[in-house]
Amino acid sequence: MYGRYPHRNHLLGRQSTPEEEEYLKTARNGFVRSVQTIQCPSSSILMPPDTSSTYPSLKILVLHGFHQNSNSLKRSAKKLFRELKGIATFYFANAPLPYNPTGEVKEQLLAAFGDGNLPEISYQRQWWNASKDSKIYHHLDVSLHYLDKLFKSDGPFDGVFGFAQGAALGGILCGLQPFGNISF
Numbered sequence: 001m002y003g004r005y006p007h008r009n010h011l012l013g014r015q016s017t018p019e020e021e022e023y024l025k026t027a028r029n030g031f032v033r034s035v036q037t038i039q040c041p042s043s044s045i046l047m048p049p050d051t052s053s054t055y056p057s058l059k060i061l062v063l064h065g066f067h068q069n070s071n072s073l074k075r076s077a078k079k080l081f082r083e084l085k086g087i088a089t090f091y092f093a094n095a096p097l098p099y100n101p102t103g104e105v106k107e108q109l110l111a112a113f114g115d116g117n118l119p120e121i122s123y124q125r126q127w128w129n130a131s132k133d134s135k136i137y138h139h140l141d142v143s144l145h146y147l148d149k150l151f152k153s154d155g156p157f158d159g160v161f162g163f164a165q166g167a168a169l170g171g172i173l174c175g176l177q178p179f180g181n182i183s184f
Contacts, residue, residue: 058088058158061150063095065164069125070094073163090161091154095125096146097139103132127169143169148182156183 006020064073070092128137162170176182
């Protein structure tokens with residue numbers, strides 16, 4: 001009818017045509033009535049975005065996932081980090097533990113490669129190695145000690161961005177913070 005929703009004009013800051021105003025006065029549609037126009041003095045109450053930021057850039061710690069490293073996460077999420085440039089400075093932590101497959105996983109990898117040698121995987125990192133039933137996080141203490149040193153040398157941080165295992169570690173850090181065990 002109008003090519004747009006006239007009842008949204010005031011929300012979007014656009015002028016209603018005389019036809020739209022007449023329609024809005026007589027509309028019997030419940031949805032249209034649910035979006036009642038309020039009497040605003042003008043659209044000057046909307047503030048333009050501040051382009052001259054006087055605030056310091058946020059410091060965000062970035063934690064990669066299992067089998068990743070800081071460089072692989074930086075590459076895979078580069079568009080996100082590029083969009084936030086100027087708003088935040090990102091510090092990419094590299095897990096202190098190399099990924100070292102064991103048990104069934106190691107057997108499957110050896111069978112897949114057939115020659116009895118595993119490919120070079122030293123660039124793959126992990127924050128901990130979970131037990132088979134995922135109830136025990138082996139070597140998590142090493143990662144927490146590493147991060148504590150990182151917080152003391154490069155912190156404080158305004159936030160933590162984690163992917164996969166790194167996101168779980170971010171949750172662990174938040175859970176430990178009230179107890180004074182770790183401060184970021």
